[in-house]
Amino acid sequence: xxxxxxxxxxxxxxxxxxxxxxxxxxxxxxxxxxxxxxxxxxxxxxxxxxxxxxxxxxxxxxxxxxxxxxxxxxxxxxxxxxxxxxxxxxxxxxxxxxxxxxxxxxxxxxxxxxxxxxxxxxxxxxxxxxxxxxxxxxxxxxxxxxxxxxxxxxxxx
Amino acid sequence: xxxxxxxxxxxxxxxxxxxxxxxxxxxxxxxxxxxxxxxxxxxxxxxxxxxxxxxxxxxxxxxxxxxxxxxxxxxxxxxxxxxxxxxxxxxxxxxxxxxxxxxxxxxxxxxxxxxxxxxxxxxxxxxxxxxxxxxxxxxxxxxxxxxxxxxxxxxxxxxxxxxxxxxxxxxxxxxxxxxxxxxxxxxxxxxxxxxxxxxxxxxxxxxxxxxxxxxxxxxxxxxxxxxxxxxxxxxxxxxxxxxxxxxxxxxxxxxxxxxxxxxxxxxxxxxxxxxxxxxxxxxxxxxxxxxxxxxxxxxxxxxxxxxxxxxxxxxxxxxxxxxxxxxxx
Numbered sequence: 001x002x003x004x005x006x007x008x009x010x011x012x013x014x015x016x017x018x019x020x021x022x023x024x025x026x027x028x029x030x031x032x033x034x035x036x037x038x039x040x041x042x043x044x045x046x047x048x049x050x051x052x053x054x055x056x057x058x059x060x061x062x063x064x065x066x067x068x069x070x071x072x073x074x075x076x077x078x079x080x081x082x083x084x085x086x087x088x089x090x091x092x093x094x095x096x097x098x099x100x101x102x103x104x105x106x107x108x109x110x111x112x113x114x115x116x117x118x119x120x121x122x123x124x125x126x127x128x129x130x131x132x133x134x135x136x137x138x139x140x141x142x143x144x145x146x147x148x149x150x151x152x153x154x155x156x157x
Numbered sequence: 158x159x160x161x162x163x164x165x166x167x168x169x170x171x172x173x174x175x176x177x178x179x180x181x182x183x184x185x186x187x188x189x190x191x192x193x194x195x196x197x198x199x200x201x202x203x204x205x206x207x208x209x210x211x212x213x214x215x216x217x218x219x220x221x222x223x224x225x226x227x228x229x230x231x232x233x234x235x236x237x238x239x240x241x242x243x244x245x246x247x248x249x250x251x252x253x254x255x256x257x258x259x260x261x262x263x264x265x266x267x268x269x270x271x272x273x274x275x276x277x278x279x280x281x282x283x284x285x286x287x288x289x290x291x292x293x294x295x296x297x298x299x300x301x302x303x304x305x306x307x308x309x310x311x312x313x314x315x316x317x318x319x320x321x322x323x324x325x326x327x328x329x330x331x332x333x334x335x336x337x338x339x340x341x342x343x344x345x346x347x348x349x350x351x352x353x354x355x356x357x358x359x360x361x362x363x364x365x366x367x368x369x370x371x372x373x374x375x376x377x378x379x380x381x382x383x384x385x386x387x388x389x390x391x392x393x394x395x396x397x398x399x400x401x402x403x404x405x406x407x408x409x410x411x412x413x414x415x416x417x418x419x420x421x422x423x424x425x426x427x428x429x430x431x432x433x434x435x436x437x438x439x440x441x442x443x444x445x446x447x448x449x450x451x452x453x454x455x456x457x458x459x460x461x462x463x464x465x466x467x468x469x470x471x472x473x474x475x476x477x478x479x480x481x482x483x484x485x486x
Binding site: 083085086087088089118119120121122123124125127142144147148 | 303304306307308309310311334335347348349350351352353354355361442458459472473474
């Protein structure tokens with residue numbers, strides 16, 4: 001029988017590794033550790049052994065906690081919205097097929113160009129206006145944007 | 158020093174000015190003046206030297222030199238304070254944006270004899286050979302709301318069309334929003350870039366490529382059927398300098414009119430100069446294609462197209478005029 005500290009150590013090691021799924025059968029004790037989305041956890045058959053259940057519940061709780069935090073960040077006023085200064089077409093890259101101006105998770109500065117908006121051949125290079133991390137890109141390449149629409153969410157530094 | 162000598166010669170147009178007189182007025186030796194005259198001649202100025210009578214200015218080169226532009230320029234601000242003149246650059250718009258960010262004045266202009274990275278709409282290049290066109294960018298700092306900024310592209314097209322018609326007699330017209338065509342072929346392309354806050358414009362850079370003295374054979378093969386130049390349309394070489402001066406003057410007039418009285422009159426002028434209205438057009442958007450009859454533009458400058466009985470408002474995308482019969486274009 002594994003001790004609680006040993007189980008904790010295993011979880012910690014798996015958590016820091018690239019392993020997605022781990023199973024261990026030893027002396028009638030089964031441990032299953034997986035890094036899945038919340039919904040897939042429900043389908044995992046539960047054993048009579050409580051260990052597995054505990055592990056599942058722990059990771060489910062952790063995921064729920066994490067997603068709650070993200071939701072709070074998106075809805076929270078502390079996220080900076082980069083707004084559209086004209087109506088027009090949203091371009092995420094300087095030209096078709098090129099790398100986008102910014103990607104999710106990228107650090108930006110106040111004068112970093114985040115996208116280009118076009119209306120009647122007027123091209124508007126939108127700058128971030130703030131230092132921080134891009135956490136949400138709200139439009140896709142070629143989509144139509146209204147004046148004042150939020151284009152990006154930035155977590156300020 | 159060379160500018161002073163030139164200005165003196167200009168004031169004596171068609172008459173001789175003695176080396177001694179120049180030397181006295183500018184307080185430099187006659188040898189020094191002779192050297193400056195040689196440099197000017199190398200720069201393309203035609204200066205006649207007569208052993209006893211002195212120097213006479215016979216002709217100025219068709220370079221777009223700042224001093225030549227300012228001479229006879231009928232504007233208050235455009236091209237008056239700052240002219241950035243370059244022999245070669247990637248794109249005059251890039252340079253103008255740089256100068257605008259460094260804080261140049263409204264009305265500053267950037268000119269290059271050629272561009273090696275002239276840009277059209279996203280990812281398209283603009284053929285800009287040396288000395289054969291006007292590759293120009295103008296920096297404006299409009300007092301109006303960013304929402305109104307897209308109309309600057311129509312404003313530029315109106316001003317340039319009027320200037321071309323008055324200087325060259327070439328009856329070109331505007332394809333929505335701001336290409337200038339002659340017999341269905343492109344003569345001028347305009348690309349405008351803006352830097353703005355939510356409620357104020359920092360700067361607008363209006364860039365234009367004007368095909369002036371490019372023969373049809375000089376265009377790259379892929380452009381030969383869709384582009385042309387003023388010299389081809391007029392069937393004679395067109396001096397660039399007076400055309401540039403008239404463009405700057407017309408642009409300033411339209412701009413001041415819009416600031417003082419709003420966009421209504423300019424939009425009416427656009428309607429009169431348009432070759433798009435009344436035509437069947439194909440619209441290629443980011444994701445869909447459609448076609449219909451171009452009926453009008455609205456107060457924002459958007460194109461109104463009748464598609465299957467409904468009026469659609471077109472703000473962006475490529476609009477091409479479907480050729481029907483040649484005399485309609």
